Amino acid sequence: MKAIQEWLGHSTFNVTANFYSHLDFHSKVESAETIAKVLGGDSTDTEQAIHNKGSEDEKNRKSST
DSSP, X not given: OHHHHHHHTOSSHHHHHHHHHHHHHHHHHHHHHHHXXXXXXXXXXXXXXXXXXXXXXXXXXXXXX
């Protein structure tokens, strides 16, 4: 993300991180789903936990702007 900040000319790392954090979150969701499938976990539980975390992150992002 530091490189993205520099390329786009954002004044601080936080500006970049707040704006692009959903991209990182999406990759975490995909990784968690893959791991759950490999380990034979219940994907419903994984999806619910991910959804809850995403909702929490979105609230935090909105409150920090």
